[in-house]
Amino acid sequence: MSTLSDPPSGYQPHLGLREMEQAVKEIKDSFEQKLSKALNLQRVTAPLFLRPESGLNDNLNGVEMPVSFQIQEDDGATVEVVQSLAKWKRDALGRYDFAEGEGLYTDMNALRPQEPVLDAIHSVYVDQWDWEMIISPEKRSVDTLREVVTKIYRVLKSLEMEVCANHPVLTPCLPDEITFVTTHEMQQAYPDLTPPDRETEYAKKHGAIFVLGIGGTLADGTIHDGRAPDYDDWSTPRSDGGKGLNGDIVVWNPILKRAFELSSMGIRVSPEVLKEQLEIRDCPERSELPFHQKILAGELPQTLGGGIGQSRLCMLLLRAAHIAEVSASVWPAAMEEKYKAAGVTFL
Numbered sequence: 001m002s003t004l005s006d007p008p009s010g011y012q013p014h015l016g017l018r019e020m021e022q023a024v025k026e027i028k029d030s031f032e033q034k035l036s037k038a039l040n041l042q043r044v045t046a047p048l049f050l051r052p053e054s055g056l057n058d059n060l061n062g063v064e065m066p067v068s069f070q071i072q073e074d075d076g077a078t079v080e081v082v083q084s085l086a087k088w089k090r091d092a093l094g095r096y097d098f099a100e101g102e103g104l105y106t107d108m109n110a111l112r113p114q115e116p117v118l119d120a121i122h123s124v125y126v127d128q129w130d131w132e133m134i135i136s137p138e139k140r141s142v143d144t145l146r147e148v149v150t151k152i153y154r155v156l157k158s159l160e161m162e163v164c165a166n167h168p169v170l171t172p173c174l175p176d177e178i179t180f181v182t183t184h185e186m187q188q189a190y191p192d193l194t195p196p197d198r199e200t201e202y203a204k205k206h207g208a209i210f211v212l213g214i215g216g217t218l219a220d221g222t223i224h225d226g227r228a229p230d231y232d233d234w235s236t237p238r239s240d241g242g243k244g245l246n247g248d249i250v251v252w253n254p255i256l257k258r259a260f261e262l263s264s265m266g267i268r269v270s271p272e273v274l275k276e277q278l279e280i281r282d283c284p285e286r287s288e289l290p291f292h293q294k295i296l297a298g299e300l301p302q303t304l305g306g307g308i309g310q311s312r313l314c315m316l317l318l319r320a321a322h323i324a325e326v327s328a329s330v331w332p333a334a335m336e337e338k339y340k341a342a343g344v345t346f347l
Contacts, residue, residue, distance in 0.1 A: 004119040004121060004256065005119055005120075005335070006338065007321055007322070007338070007339050007342040008255055008257070008321050011255065011342065011344070012343055013320070013344060014167075014169050014170055014318065014319050015318060017347075019167075020318060020320075020326065021347075023163065023166070023167060023314075023318055024314045024318070024326050026163070026166065027159065027163060027313065027314050027317055028310060028314070030159055030162060031129070031155065031308075031313065032105070032129065034155045034158060034159060035105060035129065035152070035155050035308075036105060038154070038155050039103055039105075039133055039148065039151060039152075040101060040102055040133070041102075041104055041105040041131055041133065042098075042102070042103070042104050042105075043104070043105055044092065044096070044104045044105075044106050045106065046082075046085055046088065046089075046092075046107065046108060046130065047082065047085075047088065048081060048082060048109060049069075049079045049080055049081045049082060050079060050080055050082060050088065051077070051078075051079055051080075052066075052068070052078065052079070052080050053289070053290075054289070054290055054291060055087070055230075055286065055289025055290055055291035055292055056087045056088045056091060056291050057080050057082060057087070057088075058082065058083040058085070058087060058228060058231070065114055066080040066081055066083050067080065067081040067111045067113060068080045068081070069081075081110065082108065082109075082110050083110050083112060084108060084110060084126075084128070084130065084307055085106065085108050085130040085307075086130070086228070086231040086232075086307070087230065087231055087291055089104060089106070089130055089131070089132035089303070090132055090268055090300055090301070090303045090305070091291055091294070091300065092104060093132055093133075093134055093301055093303060094294070094299065094300045098134055098301070099134065100134045100135065101133070101134065101135075102134060103131060103132055103133025103134065103303075103305070104132055104133075105129055105131035105132075106129070106130050106131075107127070107129065107130075107310075108126075108127065108128050108130040108307065109125070109126070109127050110125075110126040110127075110128075111124060111125060111126070112124060112126055118331060118332060119335075120256065120321060120323060121256075121260070121312070121315075121323055122323075123323055123327060123329045124330060125327065125328075125329040126309075127309070127310040127311055127327065128307040128308055128309045128310055128312075129307065129308045129310060130306075131305055131306060131307075131308070132303050132304070132305030133148075133303060133304055133305060134301045134302065134303055135267070135302055135303065135304050136302065137270070137302045139302075140233070140245065140267050140270065140302065141245070141267075142212070142238060142245065144267065144304065145212075145247070145265075145266070145304065146180060146210075148265075149178065149180075149210045149247075149249065149265070152249065152263065152265075152308070153177075153208065153210075153249065156174065156249075156262070156313070159317065160172050160173075160174050160317055163317045167318075170317075170319060173207070173252070173254050174207060174208055174251060175206065175207035175208050177208075178208045178209065178210055178249070179202075179206040179207075179208065179209045179210070180209070180210045180212060181202055181206075181209050181210070181211060181212065182211075182212045182213050182240060182242040183195075183211060183212065183214060183216075183218060183224040183242060184218060184219065184241050184242035184243075185240075185242075186198040186199070186202060186211070186224070187218045187219060187220060187222075187224070188219075189201075191220065195224045195225060196259065199211060199250050199259035199261075200258050200259040202250075202259070203250050203251060203252040203258075203259040204252050204259075206252075207251065207252050208249070208250070208251045208252070209249075209251075210247050210248070210249055210250075211247050211248045211250055212242065212244070212246075212247040213234065213238070213242040213243055213244035213245075213246065213247060214227055214232075214234060214244065214246055214247055214248060214264075215227030215232060215234030215235075215246065216234045216235050216242075216243035216244045217243075225248075227246065229269075229274075229277035229278050229280065229281040229283065230269060230274060230277065230278065230286060230291075230292060230295075231266075231268055231269060232244070232245075232266035233245040233266060233267050233268065233269050233277075234246050234266070234277070235273060235276055235280065236273060245266055245267035246264075246265065246267065247264075247266065248261050248262075248263065248264050248265075249261070249263040249264075249265075249308075250262070251316065253316060254319070255319050255320070255321050256321065260312070260316060261309075262308060262312055262313055262316065263306055263307065263308040263309065264306055264307055265304070265305060265306020266304070266305075266306065267302075267303075267304045268302065268303045268304065268305065270302065271295055271296045271298060274292065274295050274296060275296070311323050311327035314326040314327075315327075321344060322339055322344060322346070324336075324339070324346035324347060325345070325347065326347070327347060328347040331346060
């Protein structure tokens with residue numbers, strides 16, 4: 001397995017620098033069209049920064065500190081660069097008067113300077129397609145989530161075939177279907193492995209998986225991965241023995257030889273679930289923020305949404321070994337020199 005700190009042995013970029021840039025544009029243009037058609041989404045404009053007192057910025061795992069600055073002409077008011085648009089989208093659907101079965105998508109550009117490690121798949125700069133759609137309260141179910149995941153995966157598979165046709169040096173690697181597995185099932189199958197290693201074992205076997213139920217406590221008292229308490233529903237019990245109405249699309253990366261997360265998504269919290277999850281994460285004071293007040297008062301629609309990594313997707317489809325081959329950012333000089341010596345050019 002690649003360590004993500006060194007170029008894979010024998011790796012050579014499949015495309016030249018300019019051809020890579022053109023292919024990135026082709027992927028982004030085509031994916032937006034395919035996704036919006038599959039899920040009935042309208043593109044909207046999204047903010048790069050938000051007022052912290054709105055409660056709309058994503059708290060991620062609760063420990064990351066957003067980038068902030070002051071606006072001189074607004075009495076020095078502090079604003080935060082977004083970490084994602086998970087909550088902003090749901091609020092926007094309510095404000096823009098979208099109807100059930102309709103949704104939105106947007107380009108999300110975020111800065112996460114406290115990323116604990118910079119390597120082949122983690123960057124300070126994060127770009128993704130954030131999307132959100134309105135569902136009825138009656139459709140808050142695993143079946144609804146599986147249906148949407150399947151539609152998104154078919155878009156990914158269709159796009160891969162298109163990219164490989166346009167660039168014959170590339171060959172398809174995604175399976176025809178995505179396999180659903182719960183964190184509960186993964187923990188039972190591999191109790192001695194870490195959650196990332198469990199994902200790698202499943203992704204290697206199946207090619208593409210949807211890991212269902214991320215954030216809630218497992219049978220052994222651990223969690224598979226962290227999730228903020230105020231957007232995804234990760235605590236609702238399910239008939240399959242697990243909890244949660246959310247998850248990640250994870251695929252096998254043939255270049256890095258490991259599991260590779262492309263998307264995080266889920267059914268959003270109801271008023272009852274929001275109260276419960278704020279208590280579980282010991283942050284009930286968030287219920288006083290404007291966004292949370294709207295949910296608790298039933299003023300926002302029930303939604304399902306997620307984010308799909310733009311550079312992550314380009315990296316997979318173009319068989320890149322480092323995210324810097326498809327996305328411009330800042331990297332440690334030693335890392336850049338190491339990859340340069342292996343013939344890999346960073347944007």
